[in-house]
Amino acid sequence: MTAFAFEPTPTPVSVSDRAAMLADPGFGRVFTDHMAVVRYSADAGWHDAKIVARAPLTVDPATAVLHYAQEIFEGLKAYALDDGGIALFRPDANAARFRASAERMAMAHLPEELFVESCRQLVLADRDWIPAIDGGALYLRPFMIASEVFLGVKPASEYLYCVLASSVGAYWKGGARAVSLWVSHDYTRAAPGGTGEAKCGGNYAASLVAQSEAVKRGHDQVVFLDAAERRWIEELGGMNIFFVMADGSLVTPPLTGTILPGITRASLIQLARDEGLVVREEMYSIDQWRADAESGALAESFACGTAAVVTPIGKVAGPDYAFTIGSGGTGQTTARLLQRLSDLQRGRAPDPHGWLQRIA
CATH class of the missing domain: 3.30.470.10 (Aminotransferase class 4, branched-chain amino acid transferase, N-terminal domain)
Structure with missing residues (x-):
């Protein structure tokens, strides 16, 4: 050492x-x-x-x-x-x-x-x-x-x-709140063979113009589509994304080289599976997201990362569409997973996977 x-x-x-x-x-x-x-x-x-x-x-x-x-x-x-x-x-x-x-x-x-x-x-x-x-x-x-x-x-x-x-302190004052997302159809975060899965500053710099566009349009964050087809949901400017279906299962985009392999993402996948929930890492399109939200097949969506931990997603909009997810607030599964992860991080819950490294 x-x-x-x-x-x-x-x-x-x-x-x-x-x-x-x-x-x-x-x-x-x-x-x-x-x-x-x-x-x-x-x-x-x-x-x-x-x-x-x-x-x-x-x-x-x-x-x-x-x-x-x-x-x-x-x-x-x-x-x-x-x-x-x-x-x-x-x-x-x-x-x-x-x-x-x-x-x-x-x-x-x-x-x-x-x-x-x-x-x-x-x-x-x-x-x-x-x-x-x-x-x-x-x-x-x-x-x-x-x-x-x-x-x-x-x-x-x-x-x-x-x-x-x-x-x-807490990323969101007053606790986690449901955010509104702008879907960027003009800018992409990463392309196959690029640096999408590396945590380098250039990836974040490339996301800032799209994030600024989202804010100007009255939204909190931007969500990016894939560079090849501009169809498949990838991630936010600095967070991974999950979809909670009405049947209780979770879907999150797969790590194919263009998405940062989030540690919060991996932790939530394991915690959900510990509960017996089905978690599928599979491609999910913007058209499917919209259709599932409107039909009720999708119950919740949330983003996750080290800074904000878990952030509920309430509304989504693009150039010619807008939709609300569930009630537009924090869903039950989102809130439960946030609580479980937070309790584990602060030593208030059992740590079966040995994730917490005590240093003092």
């Missing part, structure tokens, strides 16, 4: 200022005192692992990531448990996905145990930043960039890996 040197910040946020920040942190705006840093070079491999004061990065204008976008990231949470402990939820799955993303982007492979240890050490250093509020957690953002200084289209030979920690 790689040892992390600890270099505490000389200017920590005061206890009173931190308490004020944690009373209502929102999401992605409040950052802790420290960050994890590890460097890579072709000659030395991974080295210089540290927990240091969070500070701006200084990069040369010719740094490779700025020109050729070799960059990947992850997202996971650390939770305060009722017994006073702290746990990470499925960090090994995030580590494996980070490695897969690196492979797709021709980047150095970070050992999975080093990924997990970097998250563990940062949480232990900044454990006091976990908000003691409903839905509070420490959101971790591991990322890696090509740090070599050069201009030329080739994989970099130097990389910088960092982990940031952000104190967060």
Whole structure:
């Protein structure tokens, strides 16, 4: 196991200022005192692992990531448990996905145990930043960039890996609410053979124009169709999607290379199957979604991801159509799965699959 040197910040946020920040942190705006840093070079491999004061990065204008976008990231949470402990939820799955993303982007492979240890050490250093509020957690953002200084289209030979920690509250204030989706028929998120299943910044950048269009039209989020036929539902800009049929079964698009393999998605599939529900990973078209919603064959839809966990979908619209799913609110299956997953993440329910990794 790689040892992390600890270099505490000389200017920590005061206890009173931190308490004020944690009373209502929102999401992605409040950052802790420290960050994890590890460097890579072709000659030395991974080295210089540290927990240091969070500070701006200084990069040369010719740094490779700025020109050729070799960059990947992850997202996971650390939770305060009722017994006073702290746990990470499925960090090994995030580590494996980070490695897969690196492979797709021709980047150095970070050992999975080093990924997990970097998250563990940062949480232990900044454990006091976990908000003691409903839905509070420490959101971790591991990322890696090509740090070599050069201009030329080739994989970099130097990389910088960092982990940031952000104190967060519930993604939706007042609890999960049903969102409205705009179906993009003009823009696609990913294509076969592309980077859809890698968690790289370019995928998210490509989704922003469609997301902006959705907001301008009065919707919360955008949902993308496949690039080849513009027919099959794939995912939202940053979340996977599920369909709950009237017979109680669940359908979710299959992982064929254009969809990010969400860890929340995988967890919900397992929890649903633990309940005895049938879960089918199969293609589902926008025409079928509309027809099933209108006929009553579809009872609920929801999106899922690390940040918002489970988000009910109430309304869907496209250029010349609009429909409501069920009552337009949160369905029973959606609410139950959200509760089951949340209870497991916070140590309030049995953990038969060993997903919760206690670190303190």
